[in-house]
Structures are given as C-alpha cells and as structure tokens.
Amino acid sequence: MDTLKKNWFSESCELWPGSTFSFEVKEVLHEERSPYQFIQVFDTTSLGKVLVLDGIIQCTQKDEFSYQEMISFLPLCCHPNPEKVLIVGGGDGGVARDVAKHPRVKEIVQVEIDAKVIEVSKKYLPFMAVGFESKKLTLHVGDGFEFMKNHSHEFDVIITDSSDPVGPAVNLFQENYFALMKSALKPNGIVCSQAGTYWDSMNLVKNTLRFCKNQFPVAAYATTSVPTYPCGQIGFVIGSLDSNTDLKNPVLEFTLDEVKNMGLKYYNTDVHKAAFSLPAFVQYEIDS
Template sequence: MDTIKKNWYSESCELWPGSTFSFEVKEVLHDERSLYQHIQVFDTISLGKVLVLDGIIQCTEKDEFSYQEMISFLPLCCHPNPEKVLIVGGGDGGVARDVAKHPQVKEIVQVEIDAMVIEVSKKYLKFMSVGFDNKKMTLHVGDGFEFMKNHSHEFDVIITDSSDPVGPAVNLFQENYFSLMKSALKPNGIVCSQAGTYWDSMELVKNTLKICKNQFPVAAYATTSVPTYPCGQIGFVIGSLDGNANLLNPVREFSLEQLKNMDLKYYNSDVHKASFSLPSFVRYEIEP
C-alpha cells in the first residue's frame, strides 16, 4: 500500500509491518502499471528522482550509488578476472553502469523481465540508465530463469539486482534459482544477490544465505548503508565456486585516485572488508 497526502509519499510494506518511510514530492513524473508491477517515479524535495515499484522504494538519486557500487564491486573484486558478467534484473541500469567501470570486465549481458522499467528509467533516471548505453552491454528483455537454462558455464560473475521478495522477484530468492546461477557460471565463478536487511528481515537473510551455502562451497553475507531503504541498510549474499576463495579480502584493490577516475563514490577496499563485519546478534543467527 502506498499513499500521497499533502505532497508526502509514504512507503509501507508487508515485509516491515508497523513502520514507514516518507518523503516530500515535488512532482509525480510517472505512474503506470506494467504487466508485472506498479511503476512510479517522483521528483522529490530532498532525494532527487525516486523509483518506486509496487509501493517499495527501489532507488533514489541521493543514495543509489552505495547499493549499485557494492552489489557490483564486491563480487567483481573477489574474482581474479571477471571478464564476462551477467546481470539479472537491474532495470534502472545502475548496476550495469557500475559493472562497466571495472577495467577487467569485457562483456556485460543483462536480462530484465519488465521492459517498462527500462523505458521509464531511460526517460527519467538517466543518471543510472546510462548503463544501457555502454559498448560492453547486451540487453535482453525476458525471464532470467529461462535465459540461464540456455547459457551454461558461460559467466565469470552473476549479479542479481532484484526487488524485494514480493511480486515478480519472489522466485529469485529460491534454491532452484541459485542452482541455475551455479550452472551458468564458469569454473570458480561468483554470484552476488540482494538479500535483505537483518534489522527487519532476519529470516530472509538466514534463508537466502543458507540456500547460497547449499550451492556454493564458499558463501558470506555483506551489508551496505542506504539511508532510504528500510532501517538504512541492505545486504547481499555472495557465493563462490572456488573453495579457496576469501571473499572478505578483495583480490583486486584500487587506489583512491583510481576510484575517483572510475567515478566510484562509495566502494573501496576498506569498505569491502568492513562490509562482512556483522554484529554479534546477527552472527549468532547465521553462523554455525
């Protein structure tokens, strides 16, 4: 359920009952239902442009880079040579934008099920949708499941930039999806998927990490700070087919000058390492 009252939009969702996040709206730029979901774009007083799907904030111009960079560079910097990358979801283009910045990436393939999200993002969210214009990019509109069934042992890294597990994204948090990703990877390949926040979705975190561990010999959960997400945080599960991989320490590190030249605003090697440091109450839940 979502409401606009006296120019204020309030987000609420069954995934975090009893709480809400609100922002002041300057203008409703887009409001339409696609075949899959309700798509809204707002111009706001304090957050810039905001994309909302099915009543849930997906990204805001103010802080989107922390999510996009971390879901991209955590797995990319854990892989010794991430030349070919698959992105599932990510219809706003932000992950593609940041994956393309990694100097070792030669080819990006993206599969997004909802063509309308792509078109709306190209029109209103150009700061992210520039990712679709990169020469490394090949974009497919379709189902990620079906795509991976026909592309075995092909990718070095697979990144799943999904919305929360309601609506069309539910299946991206299931065991058979992680099994499909595993089969689509080259030897020693790595996956990274959005996996919720432990403040409001501990069971989601636990279950998604458990599934990842069932499929990959090395798996871990990392977090990043996104002020406009529930509790100001979001997490990722990362899995590697390399049984000797150390996900906590990047195999490729960049200097501050290199990061600046790549236009990375959040990610660096220190943040990479720190993202896997979890509070004790979380470790009690997810560690054996």
C-alpha cells in the same frame, strides 16, 4: 494505487510491518502499471528523482550509488578475472553502469523482465540509465530463469539486482535459483544477490545465505548503508565456486585515486573488507 497524502509518499510493505518511510513529493513524473508491477517516478524535495515499484522504493538519486557500487564491485573484485558478467534484473541501469567501470570486465549481458522499467528509467533516471549506453552491454528483455537455462557454464560473475521478495521477484530468493546460477557459471565463478536487512528480515537473510551455502563452497553475507532503504541498510549474499576464495579480501585492490578516476563514490578496498563485519547478534543467528 494511491500512495500520496498531502504531497507525501509513504512506503509500507508486508516485509516490515508497523513501520514506514516517507518523503515529500514535488512532482509526480510518471505513474503506470506494467504487466508486472506498478511503476512510479517522483521528483522530491530532498532525495532527487525516486523510482518506486509496487509501493516500494527502489532507488533515489541521493543514495543509489551505495547499493549499485557494492552489489557490483564486491563480487567483481573477488574474482581474479571477471571478463563476462550477467546481470539479472537491474532495469534502472545502475548496476550495468557500475559493472562497466571495472577495468577487467569485457562483456556484460543483462536480462530484465519488465521493459517498461527500462523505458521509464531511460526517460526519468538518466544518471542511472546511462548504464544501458555501455558498449560492453548486451540487453535482453525476458525472464532470467529461462535465459540461464539456455546459457550453461558461460559467466564469470552473475549479479542479481532484484526488488524485494514480493511480486515478480519472489522466485529469485529460492534455492533452485542459486542452483540455476551455479549451472550458468564458469568454473570458479561468483554470484551476488540482494538479500535484505537483518534488522527487519533476519529470516530472509538466514534462508538466502543458507540456500547459497547449499550450492557454493564459499558463501557470506555483506551489508551496505542506504538511508532510504528499510532501516537504512541492505545486504548481499555472495557465493563462490572456488573453495579458496576469500570474499572479505578482494583479489583486486584499488587506490583512492583509481577509485576516483573510475567515478566511484562509495566502494573502496577498506569498505569492501568492512562490509563482511557483522554485529554479534547477527553472527549468532547465522552460525546457528
């Protein structure tokens, strides 16, 4: 897969036809085809280290913390006592790194299907792969579907850190996946999944939210800013089995000093509340 032209990488994908994002590459650190996907790691001029899977940017050293912190702390702070957390995907280690920072989390179980992504991240992305060193973490290499089928009513929070809905991640955006997560949760459990951007993928946002609403009495869509993702934005669908959950207002709020002491760079209580505020045209689409 030749994605470089004159030392520039350009991302293109069927999910956002007619547009691309490019960055200058100083060095190709790694290229390898795993049994599941084509893995690339670049050292870049302006973004630091960059992980790319099947030609799509997964994370960059410059802005990865926005995505990792929000997909982790939005659901964690909506649960009164998120002691046991399941992460599906997240082979770069970033979500595990940030989930481990939450003071009420005692146990993290992670299931990642591609061992090569874990291996490559440990070698080239240590600022994220540090998550694998947490004493709270038990890591399994395997299929998240199969794992959850054998672990019913076990987790307080399930976080799905998937790539985009092409290739091996397609099944993580279907309603049967939300039903499976529901069965793996304890009563009053919460799920959070990557759900695309409304600028380029409105149908994906609507369908993913609809699937979540069909399984959970409380569900909502929230966003965060990630400059190197399509349109500079990514969204999450969050669902709760507790009908009294107010997703927009976290159960546990942190002061700015507490946020700083945990090593968080993006998430805080005000950002949490603002993440659920959507533009009028998006609200029209979701309500319809």
